[in-house]
Amino acid sequence: xxxxxxPAYGSVxxxxxxxxxxxxGSVRAQAVPAGTPHSVTLTWQAPSPVGGSGTISGYNIYxxxxxxxxxxxxxxxxxxxxxxxxxxxxxxxSYSYCVSTVDSLGAESVCSAPATAxxxxxxxxxxxxxxxxx
Numbered sequence: 001x002x003x004x005x006x007p008a009y010g011s012v013x014x015x016x017x018x019x020x021x022x023x024x025g026s027v028r029a030q031a032v033p034a035g036t037p038h039s040v041t042l043t044w045q046a047p048s049p050v051g052g053s054g055t056i057s058g059y060n061i062y063x064x065x066x067x068x069x070x071x072x073x074x075x076x077x078x079x080x081x082x083x084x085x086x087x088x089x090x091x092x093x094s095y096s097y098c099v100s101t102v103d104s105l106g107a108e109s110v111c112s113a114p115a116t117a118x119x120x121x122x123x124x125x126x127x128x129x130x131x132x133x134x
Contacts, residue, residue: 035122039087044099044112046082055104061086062111066094071111078102092121 050056058078062071063086069128071126089095098111 007048025041025042035091037087038089038091038097038119040084040097040117040119041085042097042099043083047101050101050103052101052103052107052109055103057102057104057106059084060100060102062098062100062106064096064114066096066116071096071098081134089117089119091119094118 001093032064044054044059058080059075061079061084063074064071074088075084084099086095086097095117096114097117098114100111101109
């Protein structure tokens with residue numbers, strides 16, 4: 001065997017020295033992916049003339065699965081903008097949307113003409129992996 005001299009550590013005979021470098025950051029377990037999340041963004045134009053009290057307070061946004069004629073209101077408070085993003089959609093589903101105007105007296109218009117969104121499906125998962133143990 002050969003002597004290795006390390007001035008700070010003295011003589012080391014026949015040993016291998018391994019140095020491990022620790023990576024910065026932490027290792028995190030990944031959850032099983034649920035598929036690509038989708039969203040639908042709606043935009044519209046303010047009515048002209050406004051009608052009613054003449055002052056728009058905001059808008060209500062309604063959604064219905066295309067297989068139904070029953071609409072449900074999506075926003076909990078009046079939407080003040082001319083856009084809305086629905087992040088609660090499901091892949092492979094079609095939805096109809098309409099928007100109503102609410103004036104400063106709280107009067108609500110009829111719903112706009114409906115618009116349809118077809119949310120794409122996520123790709124199919126591959127078959128289960130084959131495991132071989134030796």
